[in-house]
Amino acid sequence: MDWTSILGNVASGGVLGLVGTAFGEVAGYFRRRQEHSQFIERTRLEGELNAAKTSGEIAVARERGAADAFTESQRAESALAGEHRWVTSFRAFTRPGLTWVALLFTFWFGVFPPVSEPGITLAMTVGTYAGMMIAWWFGQRAVDKSTIRFGNAAANATIQSK
Numbered sequence: 001m002d003w004t005s006i007l008g009n010v011a012s013g014g015v016l017g018l019v020g021t022a023f024g025e026v027a028g029y030f031r032r033r034q035e036h037s038q039f040i041e042r043t044r045l046e047g048e049l050n051a052a053k054t055s056g057e058i059a060v061a062r063e064r065g066a067a068d069a070f071t072e073s074q075r076a077e078s079a080l081a082g083e084h085r086w087v088t089s090f091r092a093f094t095r096p097g098l099t100w101v102a103l104l105f106t107f108w109f110g111v112f113p114p115v116s117e118p119g120i121t122l123a124m125t126v127g128t129y130a131g132m133m134i135a136w137w138f139g140q141r142a143v144d145k146s147t148i149r150f151g152n153a154a155a156n157a158t159i160q161s162k
Helices: 003-079 085-111 117-155
Strands: none
Touching: 085 117
8 A cells, every 4th residue: 555545545535524524514404494494384383373262262251251241131130020110111211212312412512502601511511421322332342343353363263243
């Protein structure tokens, strides 16, 4: 064996070792890139799953609360069952009747605006109360529908309102 063959063997071993190491690093880079993309996809899917679970829990809690409120209102209604018929009729008329009266006065004050300070204050107060009554009558339904829409959008779900 001469010096050239020894140096050639050392050089070829070094080159092969360098090529093998470089190939291992390149393969490791692609493996880590694939693992990272799988981690990102898994994290996204877990987030969507958690959003769907939360949306479902919100819907269940809302329905449970509505059912509890209905049960309590029925229990309160049955507790008042011993009242006279005219008392029950008056109670059933009070809220919608007050709403219509407030709207009628608001319309009246809109057509015939008051000129005195107490009249202006009364018109503003009645208008404010009429607005609050309308918001109370129709507002809760809009809030329920908007929370259902928000929950559906957050979880890509299709829960329907009643």
